[in-house]
Amino acid sequence: MASISNAPSLKHGLSLWCPQSTSVNQIPRPSAVALACFRRRFSVSASSFANENREFVIVGGGNAAGYAARTFVEHGMADGRLCIVSKEVYAPYERPALTKAYLFPLDKKPARLPGFHTCVGTGGERQTPDWYKEKGIEMLCGEPVGDIDIEKQTLRTNSGKLVKYGSLIIATGSTASRFPDKIGGNLPGVHCIRDVADANSLISSLEKAKKVVVVGGGYIGMEVAAAAVGWKLDTTIIFPEDHLMKRLFTPPLAQNYEELYQEYGVKFIKGGFIKNLEAGSDGRVAAVKLENGSTIEADTVVVGIGAKPAVSPFERVGLNSTVGGIEVDGQFRTNIPGIFAIGDVAAFPLKIYNRIARVEHVDHARRSAQHCVKSLLTAQTATYDYLPYFYSRVFEYEGSPRKVWWQFFGDNVGETVEIGKFDPKVATFWIDSGKLKGVLLESGSPEEFQLLPKLARNQPSVDKDKLRRASSVEEALEIARASLQVDAEV
Numbered sequence: 001m002a003s004i005s006n007a008p009s010l011k012h013g014l015s016l017w018c019p020q021s022t023s024v025n026q027i028p029r030p031s032a033v034a035l036a037c038f039r040r041r042f043s044v045s046a047s048s049f050a051n052e053n054r055e056f057v058i059v060g061g062g063n064a065a066g067y068a069a070r071t072f073v074e075h076g077m078a079d080g081r082l083c084i085v086s087k088e089v090y091a092p093y094e095r096p097a098l099t100k101a102y103l104f105p106l107d108k109k110p111a112r113l114p115g116f117h118t119c120v121g122t123g124g125e126r127q128t129p130d131w132y133k134e135k136g137i138e139m140l141c142g143e144p145v146g147d148i149d150i151e152k153q154t155l156r157t158n159s160g161k162l163v164k165y166g167s168l169i170i171a172t173g174s175t176a177s178r179f180p181d182k183i184g185g186n187l188p189g190v191h192c193i194r195d196v197a198d199a200n201s202l203i204s205s206l207e208k209a210k211k212v213v214v215v216g217g218g219y220i221g222m223e224v225a226a227a228a229v230g231w232k233l234d235t236t237i238i239f240p241e242d243h244l245m246k247r248l249f250t251p252p253l254a255q256n257y258e259e260l261y262q263e264y265g266v267k268f269i270k271g272g273f274i275k276n277l278e279a280g281s282d283g284r285v286a287a288v289k290l291e292n293g294s295t296i297e298a299d300t301v302v303v304g305i306g307a308k309p310a311v312s313p314f315e316r317v318g319l320n321s322t323v324g325g326i327e328v329d330g331q332f333r334t335n336i337p338g339i340f341a342i343g344d345v346a347a348f349p350l351k352i353y354n355r356i357a358r359v360e361h362v363d364h365a366r367r368s369a370q371h372c373v374k375s376l377l378t379a380q381t382a383t384y385d386y387l388p389y390f391y392s393r394v395f396e397y398e399g400s401p402r403k404v405w406w407q408f409f410g411d412n413v414g415e416t417v418e419i420g421k422f423d424p425k426v427a428t429f430w431i432d433s434g435k436l437k438g439v440l441l442e443s444g445s446p447e448e449f450q451l452l453p454k455l456a457r458n459q460p461s462v463d464k465d466k467l468r469r470a471s472s473v474e475e476a477l478e479i480a481r482a483s484l485q486v487d488a489e490v
Contacts (some may be wrong), residue, residue: 054083054138056376057163059145059155060171061086062095063365064343066118066127068169069137071373079136085155085163087144090196091129094121096362098199099220100393103206103227108397113196122366147313150336167338167376170314170326171369174307174344174360179215184277189285190301193220205300206231213237213288213298215274217244219392220304222257226394226404229264236296237261238272238288248390248412253440256422260402264395269296277301307360309345320347325358330383331375332368340376342368351385352457353411363389387457407449410438410456417467419476427473429480435459436480441473448477460484 056072058065065084069092072078084092094116101111114128125131132139143157155163176192179185191202202224206212212228214221217239228235237244243254258268273291280286288296309325318335320327325347332340332348343365350357364386371384391407402424414432422442430438436459439452460483470476 054164055081055166056083056169057155057165057167058082058084058169058171059086060084060169060173060343061088061090061092061141062171062173062343063092063118063121063362064171064173064369066092066369067366068171068342068369068373069132069135070119070124070127071370072137072377073135075373075377077377082136083138083140083163083165084132085140085143085145085157087142088195089142090117091127091132091139091141092118093196094118094362095195096121098193098196099223099227101396102196102199103203103224103230104397105206105231108230108399119366121362145313148316150316150339153338165338168340169332169372169376170317170334170339170341170345171343171365172310172314172345173365175310176303177306177308179274179277179303183275184279184285185303187277187279187285188283189299190277190303192303193224194307202300202302206233209233209300211236211298212300212302213296214302214304215239215288216304216306217241217246217270218304218306219245220302222261223392223394224302224304225261225266226264229261229266229395230397230400233300235265236267236269236298238269238274238290238296240271240273242270244268248408248440250416250418250428252418253426253428256426256442257404260404260422307344309358311345314341317341320356320358323347323356323358327356331381332372332384333375340372342372348384348386350388351383352387357388359386359388361388361390387453389453404442406440406442407444407452408438408440409452410436410459412438415464417464417476419467419470420473425473427476429462429467429476431462431464431467434461434464436462436483439480441477444473448474451477451481454484455480458484460486 058068072082090113093113097111097116104110117126117128120126143159145155146158147156153165176194178192189205193199193202211234214225214237217237221237225235225237243251244257245254275289275291277285278287278289285298285301288298288301311319311326314326317339318327325345326334326341327347328334328341330349332342332346334341344360346368347356347358367386374380387409389409393405396403412430414430414437417429420426424443426442428440429436436455439455441448441452462480462483467476467479470479
């Protein structure tokens with residue numbers, strides 16, 4: 001029987017250790033020494049891996065892992081059979097909170113664990129460490145996987161533990177892209193956000209900060225800048241493109257959000273390329289130097305320049321050279337029998353658009369996890385049929401004069417029609433060859449948001465000129481809704 005020192009024992013000879021949630025001030029970023037002590041204190045002996053019932057192993061501790069665990073439970077296949085191995089020291093949680101409510105100032109009711117463990121993001125049960133214990137799920141937290149022996153179906157963690165699996169689900173997600181050390185990426189006060197420890201470190205800086213520079217004009221940049229406004233800090237966003245959210249927003253749409261941020265005091269430097277980060281006399285970051293020679297003072301820098309699929313040490317499983325990530329089929333099976341990949345790390349067939357894609361979004365993490373486990377445990381053979389969906393919610397803290405919440409479904413290809421004055425609503429429609437391919441809506445009602453996936457999935461023929469003449473967002477959506485009915489009758 002497995003044993004674990006100073007940790008609760010589980011039935012079926014399993015073991016679990018994940019810390020209970022505490023406030024940000026109680027959770028400093030662990031040092032190498034502290035992490036080594038943690039591993040010694042909460043280690044599991046190698047003999048404990050003789051458990052013959054470990055049929056399923058999930059590697060990863062993010063959204064995909066949490067939703068996969070729930071699906072195993074729903075099918076009665078978790079108790080004594082499932083093990084989760086994760087470098088995270090917490091049970092799986094809803095990661096989007098880290099750049100939203102988690103960063104709120106302490107007087108504005110910030111989110112904290114256990115409040116956002118999976119699967120509360122979809123109205124499901126909050127899966128705290130006790131939940132995994134009750135369900136008989138073995139949890140190995142703080143244990144990054146360093147190697148895999150495909151032939152022996154065995155994983156080795158960085159601390160030397162061996163984990164044998166029957167079926168393996170890789171849910172390692174992605175890692176934040178960082179600046180190289182040689183240009184100052186390792187200076188104190190320079191942050192990326194990918195996990196709770198990253199967010200806690202950033203909050204510690206924000207508590208003392210006066211001038212914040214956010215590098216990147218995508219999701220992370222927009223959400224972190226909005227949080228910095230809540231802290232009443234001098235905030236500048238720098239990005240190389242000519243407008244915010246270049247990969248999704250049209251220039252007119254981006255202008256709406258840029259003007260709103262500017263009303264909150266946020267400054268923009270567009271077309272800005274970072275040369276290096278400069279340190280002050282105390283060794284902390286003090287300024288951001290651009291390629292054009294200009295310098296922006298900053299005591300806190302947040303780098304939000306994208307992410308890379310966390311494929312190591314699973315490269316031998318088979319990578320996709322075009323979109324990156326581990327290549328899978330419509331049931332998330334890799335090239336190796338018995339090994340699956342889900343979430344950010346999976347390069348999968350995007351059936352609706354007939355192309356291979358890798359999607360870094362919580363909605364895909366949840367849905368891919370559920371589809372994969374159902375395919376593994378049942379006779380389900382249907383191909384995953386995902387509809388791309390993105391959203392963002394910012395300025396939602398108490399006292400904010402304007403909350404922002406937009407949703408996008410579909411594909412942003414073709415011509416665009418924009419309706420509305422951002423007061424607060426605005427809608428953008430993407431139309432290609434007469435078909436409505438994608439739609440974005442800001443500040444919609446629940447009923448209006450529910451219409452968007454129907455439009456994007458069915459891709460109805462729409463009268464572009466009639467849509468342009470719409471006098472309001474409501475009228476434009478009604479025109480689109482009517483086009484659904486016309487197509488259905490044809």
